[in-house]
């Protein structure tokens with residue numbers, strides 16, 4: 196059994212998470228975890244390095260079949276290996292899709308609050324962003340989100356694509372079958388393809404179950420580009436490997452043509468790691484990881500409930516990200532700035548996920564219990580100092 200309470204020191208590496216702020220700041224922001232990757236992936240990478248030649252590599256048929264078998268084994272989703280296209284990242288994948296499907300007149304739709312990079316496609320690809328906010332519901336100190344069908348219907352009219360985050364970063368939600376079906380129907384009625392970012396699909400907490408959107412029906416499959424990667428669950432995002440599953444032949448041709456020469460190639464270590472992960476050899480490690488993350492989630496929710504009066508929290512079904520609502524507290528201004536200066540803890544700034552979330556912050560609990568508790572203790576102390 197892997198002990199996830201032992202985390203390597205990353206301060207002296209090039210880690211973005213651990214070097215972006217001064218050394219007295221505890222980083223709990225960027226979505227990468229503090230754990231070593233699974234041994235089976237490290238062994239596969241060692242083998243590749245020990246061979247000594249690091250030339251160009253291409254994923255052969257067997258590689259695409261591994262992806263296809265993984266989708267079948269986990270979800271019963273029959274993916275033809277020919278539908279799979281590699282990309283050097285999920286962000287890259289939806290930006291390519293945006294270039295193919297959108298224009299200065301046909302924007303893309305997102306559901307806020309949502310992963311900060313989703314907002315960036317507007318500037319990076321030069322297409323307008325349309326926002327369909329999720330509906331926020333609160334009960335006691337818990338906050339959860341639901342799809343607002345009317346907002347989605349309004350936003351998708353005349354849009355080029357709907358960029359869905361499933362499971363959802365930062366709110367940790369796995370959309371129900373009914374919600375997925377309703378969203379897909381709205382998009383099909385409006386002839387708007389869906390790009391479903393499912394990068395967090397294998398980071399399931401408690402007894403949560405996940406279904407890819409495209410696996411719900413042939414009609415939905417034909418209208419969906421699914422983006423998947425081993426990078427989040429196996430903690431290898433630095434290897435830059437992901438893939439798009441594009442069942443619709445016409446869409447696939449256009450996606451492939453847009454990627455060619457720009458971003459089709461993937462790093463060979465990325466291919467090696469993906470192959471090891473998707474062939475199921477890291478599954479025991481993944482089960483241990485889920486147990487650790489579930490316990491950290493429960494610790495976080497319990498801590499907030501007991502020691503952080505007036506702070507609301509999500510109880511995520513998936514991801515290692517908590518979403519905290521400080522709007523009912525005495526913190527004046529940005530909670531991100533407050534905790535950075537008063538607690539020396541770097542969270543992710545809520546307003547980057549949507550303009551309505553300035554009073555929120557995202558916390559990364561993909562770390563040891565010791566680091567999680569240290570961060571929460573510092574935050575609690577800083578809040579106590581202003582509440583008296």
Ligand SMILES: Cc1ncc(COP(=O)(O)O)c(C=O)c1O
Nearest residue numbers: 226284285286287310364394437
């Ligand atoms: C929802 C979501 N999509 C995409 C990414 C980035 O993926 P990649 O590194 O493969 O571009 C992240 C990283 O945090 C994410 O949370």
